[in-house]
Amino acid sequence: MAAEGAEENGRAAEVGPVARPTIRDVATRAGVSKSLVSLALQNAPRVAPQTRAAILAAAEELGYRRNAAAHALGAHRTRTIGVFVLDLHNPLTADVLDAVQAEARRRDYRTIIVVGGEDAAAERAELEKLLEFRVEGIIAVGHRLPDGADAAFTADCPAVIIGSDHRSTPHLASVSNDDVMGAGLAVDHLVSLGHERIACVDGGPSAVARDRRRGYRTAMRRHGLGDAIAVVKGSFTEDGGYRGASQALDLPERPTALFVVNDLAAMGAMAAVEDRGLSVPDDISVVGYDGTRLAGIRPIGLTTVGQPLQQMGTQAAARLCGQLDGEVCGQARTRLPPSLIERRTTARVLR
Amino acid sequence: MAAEGAEENGRAAEVGPVARPTIRDVATRAGVSKSLVSLALQNAPRVAPQTRAAILAAAEELGYRRNAAAHALGAHRTRTIGVFVLDLHNPLTADVLDAVQAEARRRDYRTIIVVGGEDAAAERAELEKLLEFRVEGIIAVGHRLPDGADAAFTADCPAVIIGSDHRSTPHLASVSNDDVMGAGLAVDHLVSLGHERIACVDGGPSAVARDRRRGYRTAMRRHGLGDAIAVVKGSFTEDGGYRGASQALDLPERPTALFVVNDLAAMGAMAAVEDRGLSVPDDISVVGYDGTRLAGIRPIGLTTVGQPLQQMGTQAAARLCGQLDGEVCGQARTRLPPSLIERRTTARVLR
DNA sequence: CATGCTTGCTGGACCGTTCCAGCACAGGAG
DNA sequence: CTCCTGTGCTGGAACGGTCCAGCAAGCATG
Known part of the structure; x- marks a missing residue:
């Protein structure tokens, strides 16, 4: 049934962007008001079970997909956190990101990732993009913005820096190792x-x-x-x-x-x-x-x-999401202990 | 001056999401209509140079930042392409992404990245998220969706797969090596x-x-x-x-x-x-x-x-953006020749 | 029986943009 | 002078949702 909806659109896709069904279309099909559809879709309590079922069915049949832009505009929330990555090539990044992603998902936040280009200007542009998306918080895995510039950003939404704890910007939350x-x-x-x-x-x-x-x-x-x-x-x-x-x-x-x-x-x-x-x-x-x-x-x-690394990612996400959800979070700067991993590139010195 | 705006918000940020200045605020300050501000901000032609300057100045002073959600809603476009990554740990990913990002930027498209979690369900959810954001196209670096499922997605927006060219889904554009x-x-x-x-x-x-x-x-x-x-x-x-x-x-x-x-x-x-x-x-x-x-x-x-890898990323982005901009693009499946890189793990066999 | 509470639903304002129709004005052509 | 064209600007509808006030009906209470 969902497939059927997709098929229909499949044809239209050839000629341009598809006119997707809206909440109103769903309302019409289910024979209720659009307000009720909105309520049902966000799992609000005061909706009769069978009405909810009917609405969900109608949505499914039409292949309805929520419009994130409209949602954000109306709800004044996005439940999205932006992740800024300085260098995708550093193998450290992937470990951290996996953990961030998992924790955010667990707390019902979505994440979008941007990667900072070659220079500080590109980095700034990416951060700006995140802000335009009205992400509710930012996690940065490394950054090279001059001190102060980052402050201008975090004035607009809470941020947590992973890895480096900038002593020069003490208001910035961070999770790092010692x-x-x-x-x-x-x-x-x-x-x-x-x-x-x-x-x-x-x-x-x-x-x-x-x-x-x-x-x-x-x-x-x-x-x-x-x-x-x-x-x-x-x-x-x-x-x-x-x-x-x-x-x-x-x-x-x-x-x-x-x-x-x-x-x-x-x-x-x-x-x-x-x-x-x-x-x-x-x-x-x-x-x-x-x-x-x-x-x-x-x-x-x-x-x-x-x-x-994994723990750092988890803690950063937990802290940010917690703060957004109004939990009182402790100190802004967490510092985790590192540990030595002994392998085969060190040996007893020869006399 | 921009810093000043940030400072103001800095205080407000403590208590919750900041009420950001809107296009209307800018209009009032510049003494013009909001329509004209909109026009000026998107570099439309029919705006008098000095009016434009005044508007830009007002925007700067207020620390105005475009709301991507409202923009998308009004413009029916996002100029954003979604990049789906299956595995961030594969070092191949970073190389490809860098190139994709660079090419998209060059063509004035923005990119957002999502990474597919452990299982196919998570992958599907991430793709769905992209679609909710109304990205105009999708580039996938690897994927594990069952055949057919991906078809349902690409029905909604054009997509290019990098790396694997699924023979089973011939309608999917791809850039791969031979x-x-x-x-x-x-x-x-x-x-x-x-x-x-x-x-x-x-x-x-x-x-x-x-x-x-x-x-x-x-x-x-x-x-x-x-x-x-x-x-x-x-x-x-x-x-x-x-x-x-x-x-x-x-x-x-x-x-x-x-x-x-x-x-x-x-x-x-x-x-x-x-x-x-x-x-x-x-x-x-x-x-x-x-x-x-x-x-x-x-x-x-x-x-x-x-x-x-770099070439593959570039071509995928070029193809997708080109298609979105209405260029006629050639064949949907590009296949680039690989080359042998000889280093030190191969040697003449001993007899 | 009047009252109030709860449940389930509706209508409409609103969010911050874009975009379209249209208007005032200036200057050139006839 | 009138008409036309182009320039620079404005007002308002539209986008697709959310959310608030409010309403009707059912039920329990006094």
Whole structure:
């Protein structure tokens, strides 16, 4: 029966956009007022069961489909949250998104995703698009907007940032892992394997990179290795990792281990090691950060600091939806503990 | 000035959804009718330049933002295409999406992305959501809807499938690579390295897997290796690749090379090789399929059949937008040639 | 029997746009 | 001067829903 409706439209589709049945058409067919159809469709209580059934049947027969635009306009609500993604290529994104999506669905919110293009302008345009859609809240998985610009957006609807907690915009809610602690975990692990000359391949100016860098420094000093601290410039990309590691390996006192700002960059770092005729982990141990699936892939087996990605996604969505539903939510910034995932790119240092 | 508007709303945001300025507010401030504001905002021709400027200024001052819902309702258009993604984890997805997004943007269409959940029901719900938003067209990157169900959707708006071209639904436009040819490329390459016992780790019942399987068989026969044909069951996941390869390696006549249905599964296959104390490529050569970035990562260096992912994304978007803009588009099903990307997981067979 | 409450339904205003018909005015052609 | 054309603008209907006030009928209560 539904198929029949689709068939009818199938023909019309050839010549242009189909004139879809409206709530009024359904009302006529069911012999009731359009108001009642509206009520029945949103599962309102005061509708007689058999009337409701008749309306639902009529809707089904006509192939009625709610018009989200009209709905939003009338209801002043969309029950939709916008998800902004900075980089689809980062394997971290997929894990987080799956969890966000699942939690939102559970709470009866829908999600739409947009992805920020190359530059800040494109990112801004995508965010603007979300706002035009009148999403009720925004979840951002990474962002590169200058401080302050994001504030202008979150003035319009609540937002939660996943991953980086911008210290500069304290009003922004965030769910992140404790990067300082995570970096410490990495250093602790390497030290426990006897490493002393541990270099840090950095990620640049972002808040995340800053914290990981700081955690590295703090941990090194804690182990009495303050003099061995060596931070080289890199980035969150494979290429950045390659260049950073190259620089570190060419240091006069060559490090025996590399702590790299994220998993992707760690891939590049391993390539750099290899290109110098050295091997991982025999000559050089490598630790990444993020705990993405990529790192877990067998031929790679990267030791890394795992973020609770799924949990982060879930919490972010739960917090946002909760806030929208008027629940009182606790603190705006949640920070989850990371954990070390030991695999095959780290080994005891050779004397 | 824009910031000022944001500030004002910033306060109101605490107590609930902000009452955003409407086109009417802008009209009042600029001292014109709302119709003219509407005209000015959509860059209509018959608006005096200085009036337009005044209107734009007023809009800016008030922090006006178009309401997409109202727009859609009035204009009977959304200029939005919906992108359905089956699996965000497949690294192929990101490449394709980037290209789709870029092309759509170039043609002044916006995109929204939804991701299909665990099962066919969730997938259907997401597609339905897109339709409720009244997207003008749909691009699907993979899908698992039973044949016929997808027909019901595409009856309502034009759609292009990327990747798999469902033979069973010939009315669906698609952009794909030639899987039969690609599989042939892989076999040719292995044969040129002296391999004869080449096994195929399969991907299951999907159309894509079928074509790759068939391409493998055809090529083997072409090389006079019909007797060496060995297809083992696997899937498009790492795990499926592992199990498939395990089975292949336990064959009485152990193969010297593995052609695996996609890059992800090839990762699993390599793990299986390793677990048997064998090495890639010295003992076993491995070829993947897709040409994802994953395969290119240095520590992996997988030899693979590369799909022109970016080109596929671009063409799909171009075709869809073109159709929506009334251009006459050629054939509904485009098939691009893949190419072999030779890296370090294949080697000359040892005698 | 009047009253009030509950249940089930209706009519119409409203949301923020677009778009169409139409109007006033200016300038050029006849 | 009149007519015509084009320019710049306005008012209001329409889009497809939601939601509120209100109404009729049935029932219980006093």
